[in-house]
Amino acid sequence: MTAVPKGFRLGGVYCGIKRYADKLDLSLLVSDRPCTAAGVYTTNLVFAAPVKWDRGLTPATDVRGVVINSGNANACTGERGDKDCRRMAELAAAVCDAKAEQMLVLSTGIIGEFLPLAKIESGIRDAAGKLGNDQAALTAAARGMLTTDTRHKVATRTITVGGNQATITGMAKGAAMIGPKMATMLAVVTTDAAVAPADAQRLLASTVDQTFNCISVDGHMSTNDTVLLLANGAASSVQLSGADLDAFALALFEVCEELAVAIPADGEGATHLVQVEVRGCRTREEARSIAKSVSESLLVKTAICGADPNWGRIVSAAGYAGVAFDPARVHLWVNDMHLYADGAPLGFDHDAASKSIKENRDTKILLTFGEGDESIRFWSTDLTAEYVRLNADYHT
Amino acid sequence: MTAVPKGFRLGGVYCGIKRYADKLDLSLLVSDRPCTAAGVYTTNLVFAAPVKWDRGLTPATDVRGVVINSGNANACTGERGDKDCRRMAELAAAVCDAKAEQMLVLSTGIIGEFLPLAKIESGIRDAAGKLGNDQAALTAAARGMLTTDTRHKVATRTITVGGNQATITGMAKGAAMIGPKMATMLAVVTTDAAVAPADAQRLLASTVDQTFNCISVDGHMSTNDTVLLLANGAASSVQLSGADLDAFALALFEVCEELAVAIPADGEGATHLVQVEVRGCRTREEARSIAKSVSESLLVKTAICGADPNWGRIVSAAGYAGVAFDPARVHLWVNDMHLYADGAPLGFDHDAASKSIKENRDTKILLTFGEGDESIRFWSTDLTAEYVRLNADYHT
Numbered sequence: 070m071t072a073v074p075k076g077f078r079l080g081g082v083y084c085g086i087k088r089y090a091d092k093l094d095l096s097l098l099v100s101d102r103p104c105t106a107a108g109v110y111t112t113n114l115v116f117a118a119p120v121k122w123d124r125g126l127t128p129a130t131d132v133r134g135v136v137i138n139s140g141n142a143n144a145c146t147g148e149r150g151d152k153d154c155r156r157m158a159e160l161a162a163a164v165c166d167a168k169a170e171q172m173l174v175l176s177t178g179i180i181g182e183f184l185p186l187a188k189i190e191s192g193i194r195d196a197a198g199k200l201g202n203d204q205a206a207l208t209a210a211a212r213g214m215l216t217t218d219t220r221h222k223v224a225t226r227t228i229t230v231g232g233n234q235a236t237i238t239g240m241a242k243g244a245a246m247i248g249p250k251m252a253t254m255l256a257v258v259t260t261d262a263a264v265a266p267a268d269a270q271r272l273l274a275s276t277v278d279q280t281f282n283c284i285s286v287d288g289h290m291s292t293n294d295t296v297l298l299l300a301n302g303a304a305s306s307v308q309l310s311g312a313d314l315d316a317f318a319l320a321l322f323e324v325c326e327e328l329a330v331a332i333p334a335d336g337e338g339a340t341h342l343v344q345v346e347v348r349g350c351r352t353r354e355e356a357r358s359i360a361k362s363v364s365e366s367l368l369v370k371t372a373i374c375g376a377d378p379n380w381g382r383i384v385s386a387a388g389y390a391g392v393a394f395d396p397a398r399v400h401l402w403v404n405d406m407h408l409y410a411d412g413a414p415l416g417f418d419h420d421a422a423s424k425s426i427k428e429n430r431d432t433k434i435l436l437t438f439g440e441g442d443e444s445i446r447f448w449s450t451d452l453t454a455e456y457v458r459l460n461a462d463y464h465t
Numbered sequence: 466m467t468a469v470p471k472g473f474r475l476g477g478v479y480c481g482i483k484r485y486a487d488k489l490d491l492s493l494l495v496s497d498r499p500c501t502a503a504g505v506y507t508t509n510l511v512f513a514a515p516v517k518w519d520r521g522l523t524p525a526t527d528v529r530g531v532v533i534n535s536g537n538a539n540a541c542t543g544e545r546g547d548k549d550c551r552r553m554a555e556l557a558a559a560v561c562d563a564k565a566e567q568m569l570v571l572s573t574g575i576i577g578e579f580l581p582l583a584k585i586e587s588g589i590r591d592a593a594g595k596l597g598n599d600q601a602a603l604t605a606a607a608r609g610m611l612t613t614d615t616r617h618k619v620a621t622r623t624i625t626v627g628g629n630q631a632t633i634t635g636m637a638k639g640a641a642m643i644g645p646k647m648a649t650m651l652a653v654v655t656t657d658a659a660v661a662p663a664d665a666q667r668l669l670a671s672t673v674d675q676t677f678n679c680i681s682v683d684g685h686m687s688t689n690d691t692v693l694l695l696a697n698g699a700a701s702s703v704q705l706s707g708a709d710l711d712a713f714a715l716a717l718f719e720v721c722e723e724l725a726v727a728i729p730a731d732g733e734g735a736t737h738l739v740q741v742e743v744r745g746c747r748t749r750e751e752a753r754s755i756a757k758s759v760s761e762s763l764l765v766k767t768a769i770c771g772a773d774p775n776w777g778r779i780v781s782a783a784g785y786a787g788v789a790f791d792p793a794r795v796h797l798w799v800n801d802m803h804l805y806a807d808g809a810p811l812g813f814d815h816d817a818a819s820k821s822i823k824e825n826r827d828t829k830i831l832l833t834f835g836e837g838d839e840s841i842r843f844w845s846t847d848l849t850a851e852y853v854r855l856n857a858d859y860h861t
Binding site: 112113114115116142144145146147179180181287288289290291292365366367368371372374375377380381382384385386387388389393394396399409412413414452453454455456457458460461462 | 508509510511512538540541542543575576577683684685686687688761762763764767768770771773776777778780781782783784785789790792795805808809810848849850851852853854856857858
């Protein structure tokens with residue numbers, strides 16, 4: 070059971086942006102009081118209108134809500150895209166007695182088409198009449214942001230701060246166009262704790278760095294990637310500090326990690342969720358480079374799809390990551406089976422290793438180096454013929 | 466008709482490394498006199514024994530030949546791999562009255578298994594008895610280096626230098642594990658012109674940079690990538706200089722470009738050869754980064770597979786290449802159709818664009834920027850369900 074933090078109401082409806090009425094395509098999230106808001110955005114040079122809008126408004130102290138549409142990314146839409154985005158914020162602001170500048174906007178879907186504003190307007194009105202603060206409302210809002218996802222993604226934690234219980238609840242979308250430094254993934258995390266804007270921005274950035282920036286489905290960074298954090302202080306108006314802030318930071322990390330891992334777990338056409346852990350590097354960024362190289366290698370991804378414990382592809386993908394290391398100190402485990410030690414393959418039971426990959430949806434790759442103490446965990450998917458079919462046929 | 470340069474004899478045989486006797490798996494190339502030899506190698510930190518061997522010997526003035534096996538890469542095989550590689554060179558040297566250090570070695574195939582030396586020994590003896598200098602011999606040698614390639618790859622040019630005709634002929638293999646900075650691709654270029662070692666090394670490096678380093682099938686750089694150039698001076702013993710050297714450089718470039726493009730054209734499971742041309746960048750490396758990002762985007766590759774003129778995926782892949790540019794000055798053409806201008810999509814005939822992609826095996830993507838005068842051409846493939854099937858099932 071995932072609780073909605075106090076003072077937030079939300080919902081999701083179908084307004085006709087997507088082709089099929091059994092999908093939802095517009096979500097609205099409203100706080101009954103102004104929120105601290107922080108945002109982390111795509112670093113793609115080609116970024117969508119809502120990214121420009123939100124980036125200009127965060128960090129903030131008086132955000133009232135978020136309006137989200139799926140089915141259309143409002144990206145590569147030029148000045149008209151900017152105007153349409155502002156209009157979307159105005160329409161959402163109107164139904165909750167706020168100013169446009171108090172509404173953040175998220176869009177995801179097809180790039181390069183203009184927003185169907187009439188549909189969005191009716192959707193916002195419809196959603197405003199259905200806002201709730203229960204599980205059903207959260208589910209509807211989480212569904213309204215999906216594109217090719219097969220399931221909605223929510224996560225929650227509660228903490229006790231200053232004698233009060235505070236809740237941190239997030240929802241996310243993403244199943245492809247997922248590469249580190251995020252990808253077509255959107256996430257909104259809400260809390261009824263009170264957090265200072267500078268703390269919110271700093272904690273969100275460091276958390277995203279270790280969660281949403283450690284996932285990859287296809288390495289394609291999107292124009293729309295956004296993670297938002299809204300804190301409204303409805304549980305307690307005292308801004309968190311000291312140990313309370315630390316407890317909040319941990320809960321925020323757990324919520325974001327759960328949401329982040331749920332994205333490759335729902336990767337398009339994927340039959341395996343692949344965790345690549347890299348240890349023994351000089352810096353976390355070097356560990357990330359190696360993990361990314363292994364995670365995004367088509368040959369590694371297809372090997373996992375074929376239940377092939379192909380350590381050669383894994384080790385060679387590490388070798389071209391652009392990170393200096395001593396190959397003679399490399400070890401590799403797949404699903405806890407030691408396949409490679411000190412720069413050479415071990416005699417291992419190939420059939421048992423293959424069986425382990427075949428029978429477990431979760432595949433664990435552990436690579437260790439002898440260069441230092443830094444490590445990272447990274448999540449990815451295998452690559453299947455079904456992924457190709459889905460992405461060859463998506464647009465046309 | 467592809468001519469073999471004077472003074473070279475070569476051939477290819479089946480010796481049992483591969484499972485199927487209708488494939489060849491061992492090639493031998495011998496020059497009747499010592500050659501200038503240059504080499505360009507994988508920059509993967511995990512490199513195979515033959516890369517270590519050849520790198521230690523080139524540039525050289527007294528190379529007598531090249532022995533090549535397919536089906537086994539002799540990579541990640543540790544000290545025994547080094548010994549096996551030397552033994553392979555010794556065996557080849559023995560059949561042409563040379564020293565081991567005069568024989569270069571190339572291996573390609575499965576990583577992490579030891580070379581079947583008895584088979585290689587009998588293969589070398591067999592090949593030595595069948596060396597020739599005609600088209601059939603060249604074809605056999607070119608076939609002996611293939612792995613998953615569907616066809617052998619040869620190219621030739623002739624030039625007139627100092628009143629003599631000189632020939633430049635190359636053979637190459639590669640169909641996957643192909644990423645810039647080469648990949649599992651091997652190429653051997655031979656010429657009967659006389660070239661100084663320093664010129665050979667410099668020209669080969671700059672040529673590879675613009676040819677074999679401008680192709681990608683899956684972005685996976687291999688442990689074995691090697692391009693060799695052997696010049697024996699059998700057509701004329703006068704070392705090339707001035708305009709003759711320029712003519713040779715151009716012919717070398719043409720041979721290497723033809724071979725390089727033949728690799729993604731034979732890309733595993735590919736239904737399209739995709740040429741990505743990037744113009745208007747500050748440096749060639751920036752142009753290469755953008756071309757690589759577009760070429761390797763799974764979403765671009767699947768879009769081409771699906772005959773989808775999805776400019777959004779192309780432009781967004783350029784946007785995350787790590788190169789600064791003004792998005793408002795970007796233009797995009799696909800198969801000469803202008804899809805995107807000054808940062809926004811044009812109203813184009815989607816059906817006609819899709820039809821053009823569907824009906825042409827060659828797809829041309831042209832991206833222009835407003836940052837400078839540097840450009841690059843890059844070749845890649847689409848990504849198909851067949852590629853996944855081939856690579857999920859290769860090892861097991």
